[in-house]
Amino acid sequence: MVNLRALKICFVFCRYRLDRQLTDFHQAPWWLHVVLFPLKLLPSKQSCKDAALRQALVSLGPIFVKFGQLLSTRKDILSPALAEELEALQDRVPPFPSSQSLEIIEANLGQPIPEVFSRLDHEPLASASVAQVHAGQLVSGEQVVIKVIRPGIKSTIERDLHLLTRIAGLLTRFWPTLDRLRLPEIVEDYHHTILSELNLQLESDNTEKLRQNWQGSGKLYVPLVYPQFSNSNILVMEKVNGIVVTDLHALKERQVNLRKLAHLGVEIFFTQVFEDNFFHADMHPGNVLVDASDPENPTYIALDCAIIGVLDTADQKYLARNLLAFFNADYRAVALAHIESGWVPADTDIDAFEQVIREVCSPIFGKPMREIQFAGLLLELFNTARQFDMVVQPQLVLLQKTLLNIEGIGRQVYEDLDLWETAAPFMTQWMRKQTGFAYFIQEMKNLAPAALAELPDLPRNLLFAAREIKQISLSQRQQARLLTTLKSDLQRLEKPRATKYLALAGLGLAIGFALVPQLDLKPEDGLLLGTIILGTIALYLLIRRP
Numbered sequence: 001m002v003n004l005r006a007l008k009i010c011f012v013f014c015r016y017r018l019d020r021q022l023t024d025f026h027q028a029p030w031w032l033h034v035v036l037f038p039l040k041l042l043p044s045k046q047s048c049k050d051a052a053l054r055q056a057l058v059s060l061g062p063i064f065v066k067f068g069q070l071l072s073t074r075k076d077i078l079s080p081a082l083a084e085e086l087e088a089l090q091d092r093v094p095p096f097p098s099s100q101s102l103e104i105i106e107a108n109l110g111q112p113i114p115e116v117f118s119r120l121d122h123e124p125l126a127s128a129s130v131a132q133v134h135a136g137q138l139v140s141g142e143q144v145v146i147k148v149i150r151p152g153i154k155s156t157i158e159r160d161l162h163l164l165t166r167i168a169g170l171l172t173r174f175w176p177t178l179d180r181l182r183l184p185e186i187v188e189d190y191h192h193t194i195l196s197e198l199n200l201q202l203e204s205d206n207t208e209k210l211r212q213n214w215q216g217s218g219k220l221y222v223p224l225v226y227p228q229f230s231n232s233n234i235l236v237m238e239k240v241n242g243i244v245v246t247d248l249h250a251l252k253e254r255q256v257n258l259r260k261l262a263h264l265g266v267e268i269f270f271t272q273v274f275e276d277n278f279f280h281a282d283m284h285p286g287n288v289l290v291d292a293s294d295p296e297n298p299t300y301i302a303l304d305c306a307i308i309g310v311l312d313t314a315d316q317k318y319l320a321r322n323l324l325a326f327f328n329a330d331y332r333a334v335a336l337a338h339i340e341s342g343w344v345p346a347d348t349d350i351d352a353f354e355q356v357i358r359e360v361c362s363p364i365f366g367k368p369m370r371e372i373q374f375a376g377l378l379l380e381l382f383n384t385a386r387q388f389d390m391v392v393q394p395q396l397v398l399l400q401k402t403l404l405n406i407e408g409i410g411r412q413v414y415e416d417l418d419l420w421e422t423a424a425p426f427m428t429q430w431m432r433k434q435t436g437f438a439y440f441i442q443e444m445k446n447l448a449p450a451a452l453a454e455l456p457d458l459p460r461n462l463l464f465a466a467r468e469i470k471q472i473s474l475s476q477r478q479q480a481r482l483l484t485t486l487k488s489d490l491q492r493l494e495k496p497r498a499t500k501y502l503a504l505a506g507l508g509l510a511i512g513f514a515l516v517p518q519l520d521l522k523p524e525d526g527l528l529l530g531t532i533i534l535g536t537i538a539l540y541l542l543i544r545r546p
Contacts, residue, residue: 006163009060014039016056020049050085057086062093062129063160067190095127101134101148108234115139116229120146129153130197135239144226147200147235154198161191197306200235206305207237213276220268221291221301242289242301246412254292261290261298262414266422268300269406273309273399274316274430281309283405309399319399320431323423331358344388353388 013019019039046052057068071078072086101124106113113120120136125145127133130153134146168183196202204225211222221240229236243250251258272279280287280302289301311319318337325333335354338344344353410417 005159009163009167012056012059014042016046016052016059017042017049018053018056021053048085050079050082053082054085054089057089061156061160063157063194065089066129066194067164067187071186093127093129095124095132096150098122098124098134100151101132104148104151105134105146105234108231109229117144130194131200138226143239144236145239147203147237149198149200149233157194157198161187161194164190193307199232200230201232203304203306204230204235204237206308209278210280210302210305210308213272213278214268218297219264219299221299222305223301223303240289240301240303242291244285245288245290245300245409246285248413251290251292251413254295256290256292256295256298258414259416260296262410262417263422264298265300265406265410265413266417267426269402270423270426273311274320274426277310277316279309279399279402280305280307281399281402282307283402283409285409288409309402311399317431317434320427320434324427324431326361329361331361338388348388356387 017039046055054068057064068086068089072083072089078086102113102120102122105120109116116139117136118139118141121134124132124134129150131147131149134148136144136146138144164187165184168187172183204227207222207225208227211224214220214222223240224238226236226238243254248258251261269279269283282304283302287302287304289303291299291301321337322334325331325337331354332350334357335350338353339346339348339350407417
């Protein structure tokens with residue numbers, strides 16, 4: 001089956017002339033142009049190469065569509081045109097038969113459906129590549145929705161992921177310049193993302209935790225989960241009603257305060273990232289509803305908590321320091337934050353780094369604050385740092401994707417959204433908490449039990465540490481002397497290139513003639529054999545050459 005799937009991928013590759021994406025890539029190797037040249041004789045179903053890639057992903061099915069959706073968030077590695085084209089991908093899949101859905105629900109409930117649901121709609125509310133959703137009512141009267149994993153989807157995903165992993169590995173192996181795209185890491189990130197969506201128990205746990213974080217806040221409502229009826233294959237939760245956040249006509253008709261709504265979204269995002277360190281990382285418009293029962297004080301409703309982002313303390317401080325420095329136009333502080341956090345090498349030329357950041361950001365800060373795209377600024381930060389060997393980590397890519405969604409929704413709701421008006425006070429207060437005296441005292445309290453446990457061993461550990469430091473210093477001096485000696489020896493052994501080639505030729509011929517009596521060959525065949533050996537050695541050295 002895998003081989004047939006691979007053949008279909010090759011067919012789609014040729015049919016949509018995806019070779020254009022490869023050969024047009026910067027620094028494409030010459031051999032790739034030669035290998036793919038025959039495809040130039042074939043017609044294409046789509047003249048635009050970016051649109052052709054989108055159509056090819058659609059033809060390969062939902063797993064590749066979802067991969068394209070994930071890839072569209074990597075604006076740090078894609079061209080703007082390609083990213084925009086991939087953003088147009090829609091995960092719309094025909095529903096699977098209701099009879100199968102009911103069988104799965106009943107099997108996972110472990111009891112007949114009528115004992116749990118007084119009503120269960122056969123027609124699904126929605127259907128996607130991984131699951132579909134049915135509406136129903138519990139025997140106790142609560143209105144609910146039941147999410148059901150699509151049958152057989154896990155084996156399909158594993159098969160396609162295996163192929164994607166092999167494709168990414170081969171491209172990176174035979175095309176070294178693609179290494180900066182980190183295709184295997186993108187596929188691995190996708191692997192974790194889609195497997196998270198397959199485990200509805202994980203979504204149930206995420207939903208319950210997010211609900212606890214915001215319960216009673218009057219800002220964000222998360223539906224109630226019924227864990228007694230949920231597991232890894234089905235999820236039963238409260239059915240909620242609201243206005244889709246991008247339905248401006250309905251929001252205006254209800255006279256919702258759009259400015260307050262937009263800024264509330266920003267506040268919720270920064271609270272999730274920096275206070276709770278648990279943020280909803282799939283905030284596209286379909287997963288965000290608005291409760292407009294009080295139009296002057298609207299609130300949000302969050303759906304589909306399968307994908308959750310978490311940052312460690314170092315990542316949080318890195319982002320906070322950079323964002324504050326950016327909006328204070330302190331480019332030196334931005335450069336220092338990157339180096340001190342280890343995101344760029346310690347030997348980076350800080351003056352050059354600062355200058356590049358200044359060149360990128362100065363035009364942005366010439367605009368009114370409300371015209372600055374916050375997420376775009378973060379993206380520029382990542383792209384600029386990449387020139388200095390910065391590798392953007394998956395958790396930051398997830399954050400970037402969420403921020404792009406939040407700001408995009410916010411500006412749709414209220415076009416004059418000044419994201420920094422809400423973010424600046426929050427970030428300043430958060431950083432003050434992280435560096436203030438109260439934070440220091442709290443950290444000391446947290447560390448006190450561990451410190452007291454280590455106290456009896458402290459004198460001995462200090463003594464051993466001093467001895468180890470002395471030993472390390474001695475070893476480093478010995479290694480330095482050894483390296484100096486080796487360098488001198490290599491310089492003495494260095495010969496002119498012609499001499500080396502003559503020595504190589506002599507070695508090959510000597511081996512060839514030495515094998516003549518052993519292999520019962522004629523003397524003239526020794527020359528041929530020696531030449532073959534010489535060529536083999538030369539080819540081996542050529543391959544090994546950096």
